[in-house]
Amino acid sequence: MERVIFHIDVNSAFLSWEATYRIRELGETEDLRLLPCVVGGSEESRHGIVLAKSEAAKKYGVTTGEPLVDARRKCPGLKTVPANFPIYVKYSNSMMKILEDYTPDIEQYSIDESFLDMTGTQNLFGPPIEVAHKIKDRIYKELGFTVNVGISTNKLLAKMASDFKKPNLVHTLFPEEVPTKMWPLPVSELFFVGRQTTKRLHALGIFTIGDLAKTDKKVIVDNLKGHGEVIWEFANGIGDSMDDVANKNRKPANKGYSNETTIAFDVTDAALAKEILLSLTETVATRVRADKSYISVISVYFVDNEFRHTSRQMTLDSATNVTNEIYHHVCTLFDQLWNGNPIRLLGVQTSKATSESNRQYSLFEKQNVEKLSKLDSAIDAIRNKYGEDSIMRASFVKTEEREDGPKHMTGGLNKAKRDSSLLQ
Numbered sequence: 001m002e003r004v005i006f007h008i009d010v011n012s013a014f015l016s017w018e019a020t021y022r023i024r025e026l027g028e029t030e031d032l033r034l035l036p037c038v039v040g041g042s043e044e045s046r047h048g049i050v051l052a053k054s055e056a057a058k059k060y061g062v063t064t065g066e067p068l069v070d071a072r073r074k075c076p077g078l079k080t081v082p083a084n085f086p087i088y089v090k091y092s093n094s095m096m097k098i099l100e101d102y103t104p105d106i107e108q109y110s111i112d113e114s115f116l117d118m119t120g121t122q123n124l125f126g127p128p129i130e131v132a133h134k135i136k137d138r139i140y141k142e143l144g145f146t147v148n149v150g151i152s153t154n155k156l157l158a159k160m161a162s163d164f165k166k167p168n169l170v171h172t173l174f175p176e177e178v179p180t181k182m183w184p185l186p187v188s189e190l191f192f193v194g195r196q197t198t199k200r201l202h203a204l205g206i207f208t209i210g211d212l213a214k215t216d217k218k219v220i221v222d223n224l225k226g227h228g229e230v231i232w233e234f235a236n237g238i239g240d241s242m243d244d245v246a247n248k249n250r251k252p253a254n255k256g257y258s259n260e261t262t263i264a265f266d267v268t269d270a271a272l273a274k275e276i277l278l279s280l281t282e283t284v285a286t287r288v289r290a291d292k293s294y295i296s297v298i299s300v301y302f303v304d305n306e307f308r309h310t311s312r313q314m315t316l317d318s319a320t321n322v323t324n325e326i327y328h329h330v331c332t333l334f335d336q337l338w339n340g341n342p343i344r345l346l347g348v349q350t351s352k353a354t355s356e357s358n359r360q361y362s363l364f365e366k367q368n369v370e371k372l373s374k375l376d377s378a379i380d381a382i383r384n385k386y387g388e389d390s391i392m393r394a395s396f397v398k399t400e401e402r403e404d405g406p407k408h409m410t411g412g413l414n415k416a417k418r419d420s421s422l423l424q
Contacts, residue, residue, distance in 0.1 A: 004128050006116040007150040007158035008099065008135070010092075011167035013112035014039040014052035017091040018081055020144040036060060037079040040068045051083055055167070094143055102135060115155050132170040140168065157182075157237055159191055178237040183210030192231055200224065209235050257295065259284045260347030261410045266305045267343040270334075273302075275395065277330050279410035280348040282393075285323040286409075288350065289380055294319035294357040295350035298326060300333040303345035312337045313349075319357045322372045326350070 010016060018039055019032040032054060039052040048068035060075035072078050092111045099106055102125060105117035118128060125131040132149040140146050146168035150161030153174060160182055161173035173181055188198040190209050204223060206212050212220070213235035220228035259280045267273050277300065288295055299313030312333050320326060330348055382391045388409050396408035 001120060003153045004118040004121075005152055005155055005158040006118050006128075006132060006135075007109075007155065007162040008095075008114045008116065009148045009150070009159075009162040010095070010112035011146045011148060012052050012054060013092075014083060014088055015054055016052075016145040017088045018052075018084060020091065021084070021087045024144050032079070032081065035079055036062075036075045036077060037081065038062060038068070038071060039083050040071075040080045091143060091145065095139055095147075098139055098142065099135070102131065113159075115158065129170060129172065136168065136170060154237075156191060156234055163189070175237050178213075179210070182237070183208060183213060183235075185209050187212050187235075190231060190234055192227075192234060197224065197227070197231070256297075256349065256351035256353055257284045257287045257293075258347060258349035259410070260301075260345060262345045263343065267346070268340075270338065273338070273343060273346060274331055274334065276346050276410065277334060277348060278327055278393070279396070279408050280346065281327040281330050282323060283409050284348050284350060285321060285326050285376070286380060286383075288321045288353070289376060291353070293353040293355060294321045295326070295353050296320075297351040298329045298333065299349045299351075300330055300337060301347045301349065302338070302343045304341040305344050306341070307344075308341070310337060315352075319352070319354050320369075321357075321376075322369060323376055324372050325369070 012033070015032060015037065022028040023031060034056065035054060036056040036059075037054045038050045038057055040048055040050050050062060050064055050066050050068060050071050053062045053064060053071075057071070057075055057078060060078075062071045062074055062078070068080060088111060096106070096108060096114065099114055099116060103116050103118055103121060107115045109115055118125075118131070121131070122128070125134070128151050132151055136147055136149050148162045148164075148166050148168070149170045150158040150163070151170065151172045151174075152158040152161055157173040157175070157178070161171040164171040164173075164181075185208060187193055187201050187206055187209050188195075190212070193201070200223065201207075201212065204215070204219070206215060212232060215232070217229070217232050220232045222228075224231070261276065261280060263276065267276070296316045296319040297313055298316065299311055301309065301311035303309050314329060314333060316329065326348075379391055392408040
């Protein structure tokens with residue numbers, strides 16, 4: 001029996017969910033999806049990035065991930081709304097409940113994308129194209145937002161199909177359709193081909209997915225190594241098993257961990273800068289321990305108010321995952337690095353992660369490090385069970401109350417998004 005895979009993709013997810021929420025739950029009459037509109041970060045805190053855009057905004061050249069100031073330059077009348085992640089999680093979960101009515105074999109690829117293995121369900125629900133329309137229309141009727149559905153025999157081609165013309169459409173991309181439907185597309189539209197890879201392929205005279213598919217595989221691998229092999233296979237529609245795309249895209253074990261934050265005001269006080277660095281270090285060290293890793297290289301970097309980037313690193317005698325130890329070295333690096341210029345961005349980066357510390361202790365040092373390690377483990381356990389705000393350092397209790405004060409566990413996903421992840 002030929003495998004049948006669906007890829008469900010919400011159209012402009014954050015914007016669609018925001019519009020649906022405002023119309024259905026707040027009673028607004030204006031539909032954001034019909035306006036030049038984006039969901040974006042906070043410009044006041046210097047996190048003004050486009051997270052999602054309407055089709056009307058897209059026509060002005062607005063792109064996801066660009067600064068809001070650039071988006072407004074392209075579209076002077078652009079409407080912006082802040083992100084509301086708990087609402088987006090709610091709509092995502094509601095969509096998943098509908099999908100579960102059609103197959104138990106679902107992989108949620110992201111908050112707004114899912115793969116469904118529909119193999120053998122034709123006798124229950126009808127032909128694939130027919131059931132895809134049923135799912136699409138049901139989501140719109142019951143939840144109020146639109147999706148695209150891609151259909152194929154593997155995940156790669158199903159995902160490529162769902163990216164064809166939008167919104168609210170069903171597309172097929174079966175292997176026999178690849179030469180006519182996929183090969184004429186620009187190579188930049190192939191899954192797993194980013195901006196830098198596109199430039200390198202263009203330098204080789206490869207401009208369409210078909211060009212890539214027809215190029216000798218050895219040429220691609222010689223120039224792009226393992227990544228080249230992956231995208232050459234993708235260009236030829238190769239992705240036979242349910243897990244093939246995920247395996248190709250799976251990241252290797254972390255070799256390093258980093259965290260940074262853009263600050264809403266220029267920092268000119270070393271003590272305040274170190275409070276922010278402590279917050280960043282807390283997040284980094286927690287991630288290191290979550291992966292049962294130890295790091296042996298630490299670096300600190302910052303961007304000043306003239307947008308100059310400065311950094312410094314050190315190699316430790318022994319690898320560690322203890323927050324206090326990492327922070328001690330972070331402060332040492334900062335003291336060596338900072339020349340007093342106002343700071344607008346601070347970052348902490350670690351590298352050379354290993355699965356064990358290989359540490360040689362003195363008796364006193366061993367007792368101290370073991371005590372700190374046990375404390376970190378206890379704190380991690382509490383935060384995992386009750387949320388990251390369930391326990392924090394005393395130094396952050398007061399600063400959390402100030403709008404401009406350093407927050408504990410700064411950086412990475414913003415707090416609203418991290419909190420919303422607990423709802424899933």
